Amino acid sequence: xxxxxxxxxxxxxxxxxxxxxxxxxxxxxxxxxxxxxxxxxxxxxxxxxxxxxxxxxxxxxxxxxxxxxxxxxxxxxxxxxxxxxxxxxxxxxxxxxxxxxxxxxxxxxxxxxxxxxxxxxxxxxxxxxxxxxxxxxxxxxxxxxxxxxxxxxxxxxxx
Amino acid sequence: xxxxxxxxxxxxxxxxxxxxxxxxxxxxxxxxxxxxxxxxxxxxxxxxxxxxxxxxxxxxxxxxxxxxxxxxxxxxxxxxxxxxxxxxxxxxxxxxxxxxxxxxxxxxxxxxxxxxxxxxxxxxxxxxxxxxxxxxxxxxxxxxxxxxxxxxxxxxxxx
DNA sequence: TATTGTTATACTCTATAACTATA
DNA sequence: TATAGTTATAGAGTATAACAATA
Numbered sequence: 001x002x003x004x005x006x007x008x009x010x011x012x013x014x015x016x017x018x019x020x021x022x023x024x025x026x027x028x029x030x031x032x033x034x035x036x037x038x039x040x041x042x043x044x045x046x047x048x049x050x051x052x053x054x055x056x057x058x059x060x061x062x063x064x065x066x067x068x069x070x071x072x073x074x075x076x077x078x079x080x081x082x083x084x085x086x087x088x089x090x091x092x093x094x095x096x097x098x099x100x101x102x103x104x105x106x107x108x109x110x111x112x113x114x115x116x117x118x119x120x121x122x123x124x125x126x127x128x129x130x131x132x133x134x135x136x137x138x139x140x141x142x143x144x145x146x147x148x149x150x151x152x153x154x155x156x157x158x159x
Numbered sequence: 160x161x162x163x164x165x166x167x168x169x170x171x172x173x174x175x176x177x178x179x180x181x182x183x184x185x186x187x188x189x190x191x192x193x194x195x196x197x198x199x200x201x202x203x204x205x206x207x208x209x210x211x212x213x214x215x216x217x218x219x220x221x222x223x224x225x226x227x228x229x230x231x232x233x234x235x236x237x238x239x240x241x242x243x244x245x246x247x248x249x250x251x252x253x254x255x256x257x258x259x260x261x262x263x264x265x266x267x268x269x270x271x272x273x274x275x276x277x278x279x280x281x282x283x284x285x286x287x288x289x290x291x292x293x294x295x296x297x298x299x300x301x302x303x304x305x306x307x308x309x310x311x312x313x314x315x316x317x318x
Numbered sequence: 319t320a321t322t323g324t325t326a327t328a329c330t331c332t333a334t335a336a337c338t339a340t341a
Numbered sequence: 342t343a344t345a346g347t348t349a350t351a352g353a354g355t356a357t358a359a360c361a362a363t364a
């Protein structure tokens with residue numbers, strides 16, 4: 001039995017809460033991700049740092065001297081895709097590619113002082129923004145959410 | 160104080176669990192979304208239905224005679240982006256564009272019998288796949304997760 | 319003036335394949 | 342043979358801007 005047609009002009013979430021989609025974890029993850037992304041982009045604002053560049057910067061600052069192939073594996077993307085990200089961080093003066101003694105194939109990624117500072121500032125902005133955006137979730141609810149998302153992250157990708 | 164460098168060859172999640180990223184809701188949402196998407200794609204397999212086409216099909220079947228502009232608002236994408244989606248559903252024979260008496264600008268989207276059947280089958284596949292993929296979450300945990308994700312979905316996008 | 323559907327266009331993110339230099 | 346970094350290329354997904362038809 002079809003549900004009543006949705007009005008053309010008003011399309012809130014509540015109007016579609018009977019949809020099959022509403023019970024799918026994948027759909028809800030995607031929609032929530034879109035909301036979170038809008039917050040991230042606002043937090044980065046003038047810096048123009050994209051999520052993936054921020055992620056790479058974070059990991060490089062946390063694990064200095066990391067190789068690009070390691071970074072790509074941690075981020076879950078291909079080596080080839082990381083090149084542009086590292087190029088951007090280098091162009092911003094946030095890292096240096098340095099040779100690794102003992103294996104001339106590898107180039108270690110080393111954060112500069114500017115990179116470290118930019119990261120500290122960006123992290124603060126993102127954390128402040130998330131605190132504001134998700135203020136209506138209690139600390140306990142946030143921890144529950146993080147825990148459940150981590151459980152999903154640890155699942156095997158379905159190839 | 161920098162954390163110890165990650166080994167090049169082994170890059171499990173546990174090795175990076177000290178990263179700042181691990182406490183960000185946005186980062187965890189994104190990574191969980193990637194896992195869920197891999198499951199969705201496997202479920203769709205031979206049908207080749209993408210997530211957004213499945214979503215549009217679902218909403219059109221649930222709300223027959225919906226206009227494209229309504230659908231685009233519900234999905235949270237631009238009208239222009241929906242054209243290719245509707246084109247694909249029409250090419251598959253899953254819908255008809257029908258004129259609407261009283262407003263000749265609008266074309267109602269009407270699911271065909273093939274569209275209804277394809278959707279029923281696709282939905283079953285997705286539900287079965289999610290049940291399998293997320294089996295290690297209890298029914299209560301899944302409900303908690305869905306509830307928290309819906310809370311986020313209802314938040315204002317940060318423009 | 320505003321809205322619907324549409325086209326043209328561009329940008330971001332990601333993947334695959336192939337190359338080079340090393341190991 | 343295998344790996345690290347790289348380039349070229351292509352495919353999703355999405356957005357903006359403009360247009361014709363209609364309201």
